[in-house]
Amino acid sequence: MKFFLVLVLLVSALYGAKVVEVSQEYQKSQKCKACHLEIVKDWEGSWHAKSHYDKDEYFSKSIEYVARKSRKSSNSVKVQCATCHNPRIAVTDTGIDYEIQVLMELDKNSKVNKAIESSAINEGINCVVCHNIDKIHHDRDDTFRGMDRVSWTKSGLMVGPLEHSTSPYHETEHRDFMDEKSDELCFVCHANDRSIKGLVFTNMQDEYKKQDKACVDCHMGTKTVGVASTLRTQDGHTKKREVREHSFFGAHTENLWINALELDVWQEKDEILIALKNPQPHNIPSGFGSRELIIDIEYMKPGNIVNTKSISLTRHYTRRKGKPTIPHLAQEMSEDISIPANGKKVLKVKKEADTTSVEVKVYYRLVNDEVHSILKLKEAIWSKKFFINSKSLKLKQ
Ligand code: HEC
Ligand code: HEC
Ligand code: HEC
Numbered sequence: 001m002k003f004f005l006v007l008v009l010l011v012s013a014l015y016g017a018k019v020v021e022v023s024q025e026y027q028k029s030q031k032c033k034a035c036h037l038e039i040v041k042d043w044e045g046s047w048h049a050k051s052h053y054d055k056d057e058y059f060s061k062s063i064e065y066v067a068r069k070s071r072k073s074s075n076s077v078k079v080q081c082a083t084c085h086n087p088r089i090a091v092t093d094t095g096i097d098y099e100i101q102v103l104m105e106l107d108k109n110s111k112v113n114k115a116i117e118s119s120a121i122n123e124g125i126n127c128v129v130c131h132n133i134d135k136i137h138h139d140r141d142d143t144f145r146g147m148d149r150v151s152w153t154k155s156g157l158m159v160g161p162l163e164h165s166t167s168p169y170h171e172t173e174h175r176d177f178m179d180e181k182s183d184e185l186c187f188v189c190h191a192n193d194r195s196i197k198g199l200v201f202t203n204m205q206d207e208y209k210k211q212d213k214a215c216v217d218c219h220m221g222t223k224t225v226g227v228a229s230t231l232r233t234q235d236g237h238t239k240k241r242e243v244r245e246h247s248f249f250g251a252h253t254e255n256l257w258i259n260a261l262e263l264d265v266w267q268e269k270d271e272i273l274i275a276l277k278n279p280q281p282h283n284i285p286s287g288f289g290s291r292e293l294i295i296d297i298e299y300m301k302p303g304n305i306v307n308t309k310s311i312s313l314t315r316h317y318t319r320r321k322g323k324p325t326i327p328h329l330a331q332e333m334s335e336d337i338s339i340p341a342n343g344k345k346v347l348k349v350k351k352e353a354d355t356t357s358v359e360v361k362v363y364y365r366l367v368n369d370e371v372h373s374i375l376k377l378k379e380a381i382w383s384k385k386f387f388i389n390s391k392s393l394k395l396k397q
């Protein structure tokens with residue numbers, strides 16, 4: 001036991017995240033608006049900006065559920081999740097002492113509560129998360145993500161992709177993970193997401209089949225000529241730069257799903273085959289557990305629908321004794337149903353007697369029914385079906 005403790009202490013001393021305080025003038029995106037208005041506005045619309053227990057219902061209800069089921073205080077779970085969701089938090093772990101304080105209701109003025117309630121983290125993944133990363137530690141074990149995988153610059157030094165940039169408000173430095181190696185920045189958090197039992201339920205880095213495009217090419221748009229800063233230089237001009245949008249559009253944006261998968265439908269004897277092809281370099285669904293693809297099939301006779309069938313492609317997560325649960329508490333999960341990166345999956349259904357055609361429609365949902373009901377999610381976005389693709393086929397008799 002003693003040996004184990006020493007080892008744990010040693011490991012956390014070696015790898016434990018170091019907090020570097022961000023001073024007031026850089027902490028919030030508001031302070032960047034005077035010179036980076038467009039970027040701030042783009043980012044405000046992103047889900048990176050919602051990565052906080054007050055701003056994302058699915059996230060906050062997951063925290064409460066994990067706390068309840070693992071008999072921890074919800075603040076301890078918040079600190080745990082902050083590793084990737086709020087990595088500029090001022091505390092990096094809580095201990096048994098804190099749990100006792102909570103039980104005795106003595107936690108109110110504790111360092112932990114102050115850190116969690118601090119407005120410094122309520123912007124989620126903001127400017128000083130990505131642009132204050134000094135170094136990404138590839139030497140560390142794969143399980144170290146988010147704040148445990150990086151070291152921070154001193155407050156006021158912004159790293160970025162630009163060559164020869166200067167700013168009167170902050171220092172600047174170039175980093176290759178902001179530029180030609182930007183995938184590495186995304187994989188700080190978008191990889192190796194695991195349950196409290198150590199089950200890896202998503203690993204985008206593992207499944208990634210890179211071709212010509214980087215994450216930023218699709219999720220921040222292509223580079224266009226614009227300005228990185230609207231601040232005018234002494235001769236009254238702004239500096240032209242190649243820039244991207246800070247929109248980080250993704251799974252929550254309905255119109256991006258259109259054609260995200262290719263669909264092919266054909267008949268072989270009395271079977272209908274449905275091929276889903278994924279041209280993206282990562283699996284779909286991916287990113288987070290319990291996402292879902294829905295394939296609706298309508299069997300038709302001229303003029304009317306005779307029958308319908310719905311196929312759900314999703315993953316199910318279980319705890320002790322096979323009880324359904326959410327990804328973060330899972331001991332086991334069902335097989336991978338996702339359409340592999342640059343790959344395809346073919347499903348088969350029976351042709352129904354006397355039908356003359358079928359219409360196949362493919363949708364995406366952020367949360368499957370199982371997790372939706374476990375967490376009692378209320379907002380409409382979690383049950384909405386985002387349209388991906390459709391095809392109809394005349395049937396041979
Ligand atoms: C999730 C990480 C992330 C967050 C959060 C983020 N950025 Fe960036 N930022 C990047 C990346 C990656 C680039 C490089 C884009 C490229 O290839 O041009 C970049 C580029 C920039 C640039 C250079 C112009 C450009 O488009 O290349 C500025 C200025 C900038 N960011 C400011 C900000 C500000 C201000 C915020 C907060 C509102 C912010 N960033 C939030 C990742 C981030
Ligand atoms: C007074 C104006 C001003 C303010 C306020 C300001 N910046 Fe800048 N920033 C600049 C200028 C000017 C540049 C250089 C632009 C160029 O060279 O094209 C710059 C560049 C950057 C870059 C790119 C650095 C590089 O080398 O690639 C980042 C990232 C950045 N700023 C982040 C921020 C963040 C985050 C804030 C808010 C905390 C902020 N800035 C506030 C003026 C400002
Ligand atoms: C510090 C950790 C961190 C880094 C670095 C990071 N992300 Fe994220 N990202 C997250 C988290 C956490 C979420 C989920 C936020 C939520 O839904 O509340 C997310 C969400 C997303 C989404 C989904 C948005 C949606 O609407 O569904 C996309 C796309 C994305 N990130 C792209 C990127 C790209 C591209 C990069 C690299 C330039 C990057 N991220 C870097 C943590 C990170």
Ligand code: HEC
Nearest residue numbers: 186190213214215218250251256257260280285286287291
């Ligand atoms: C060739 C374009 C392309 C590239 C490159 C790409 N993505 Fe995606 N990604 C998509 C499309 C299309 C979707 C589905 C629609 C949407 O969410 O925008 C998607 C979905 C996602 C999702 C939500 C997945 C889900 O099923 O819920 C995340 C998270 C994400 N991407 C992150 C990343 C990260 C991180 C990288 C780099 C490692 C990356 N993407 C590279 C096109 C791309």
Ligand code: HEC
Nearest residue numbers: 058059062063081083084145189190192193286287288328
């Ligand atoms: C390894 C980094 C990492 C850690 C630690 C982490 N997350 Fe996440 N989480 C992410 C990323 C990246 C995404 C975005 C994936 C996507 O959009 O598909 C995400 C997305 C989510 C989502 C989906 C949000 C939405 O709007 O759809 C939930 C819920 C969530 N996380 C819960 C948690 C909880 C609860 C914890 C702590 C017990 C936690 N996460 C810890 C990286 C992490």
